[in-house]
Amino acid sequence: MARYEYAPAALSGKQTVHWDKDGLRIDKDGSSKILRWVDLSSARYWTSRVKTVDFYGFDLKDSVGDSYALNITVPIGMGADNSIRTGYYGMLRDICGVLKAARPDVKVDYGQPKTYAWIYFVIGVIAFLFAAVMGFLLLTEVPDRMGAAAPPVVILLLFGAYLAWSFRPGRPSVQFSLDEMAAISERYANPDQR
Numbered sequence: 574m575a576r577y578e579y580a581p582a583a584l585s586g587k588q589t590v591h592w593d594k595d596g597l598r599i600d601k602d603g604s605s606k607i608l609r610w611v612d613l614s615s616a617r618y619w620t621s622r623v624k625t626v627d628f629y630g631f632d633l634k635d636s637v638g639d640s641y642a643l644n645i646t647v648p649i650g651m652g653a654d655n656s657i658r659t660g661y662y663g664m665l666r667d668i669c670g671v672l673k674a675a676r677p678d679v680k681v682d683y684g685q686p687k688t689y690a691w692i693y694f695v696i697g698v699i700a701f702l703f704a705a706v707m708g709f710l711l712l713t714e715v716p717d718r719m720g721a722a723a724p725p726v727v728i729l730l731l732f733g734a735y736l737a738w739s740f741r742p743g744r745p746s747v748q749f750s751l752d753e754m755a756a757i758s759e760r761y762a763n764p765d766q767r
Contacts, residue, residue, distance in 0.1 A: 575671075577664040579657065582646040590643060592668050594675055597633070599641060608633055608641045610675040617682045618754060621689075625649045629658075631665055632686065643668075659762050666758035673751040681754045683747040690740045697736030704730035 578589040589600040596609040612635040621628040630644040645661045672679060684690070708726045711719050749757070 575667055577660065579645065579661060579664075581642075581644050583648075590664060590668075592671055594671055597641060597668065599643075606639070606641055608635055608639075610672060612636050613672075613676060613679060615682065616672075616679055616754075617684070617686065618749070618757075619683070619685050621685065622649070627658075629661065630686075631668075662758045662761035666755050666762050669751045669755035669758060673755070677751070679751055680748040681751065683749055685740075691742065693740040694737055694742065697733045697738070697740065699733070700729055701733030701737055704733055 574591045574593045576589060576591045578587055580587050586602055591598040591600070594610075596607060596612075598608075599606045613633060614636045615634045617630070617632045619628075619630045619632070625648060627647045627649055628644065629647070630642065632643070633641040635641070643661075643665070645657065647655070647658050647661075669681075685693070704726050707722075708730065711722050711726065
């Protein structure tokens with residue numbers, strides 16, 4: 574059984590991931606979660622960046638709805654070839670290889686988890702509605718100032734519309750095959766081969 578130990582975030586405890594042809598086990602804080610490949614119902618890969626930190630996630634769910642999160646936080650200044658990122662992506666590459674042998678039918682969804690998508694969608698709708706109301710009020714109450722206020726109102730209106738449309742519920746997700754996910758992981762696991 575292959576294994577990889579890492580800290581998902583700077584202040585979190587170590588997490589050990591074990592995997593083989595039958596499934597995956599995550600050991601953390603004295604407890605274990607076991608996922609058998611036959612019970613896997615979905616897989617999602619996502620990335621995000623906030624200021625100086627990159628977040629990467631590979632979330633698996635079983636048929637009961639239990640989640641198995643293989644996430645990591647990496648400071649941006651560490652470079653593309655740092656051992657935290659390369660080790661994590663090496664683990665993902667190997668897991669995808671084993672998973673492909675056990676469940677070649679599995680597709681990996683790409684994008685933020687549904688909760689985050691809903692948050693972005695709601696922010697977009699609020700921004701759009703706020704800009705629309707502000708534009709209407711400016712036109713009806715102080716039309717002589719509309720020229721000065723129009724650019725920020727239009728920008729906020731477009732931003733809200735773009736955000737709401739990009740994260741709309743029911744939008745078809747982008748999917749990768751396990752081979753494509755393994756290739757993405759290989760690229761980050763061995764950055765000198767780019």
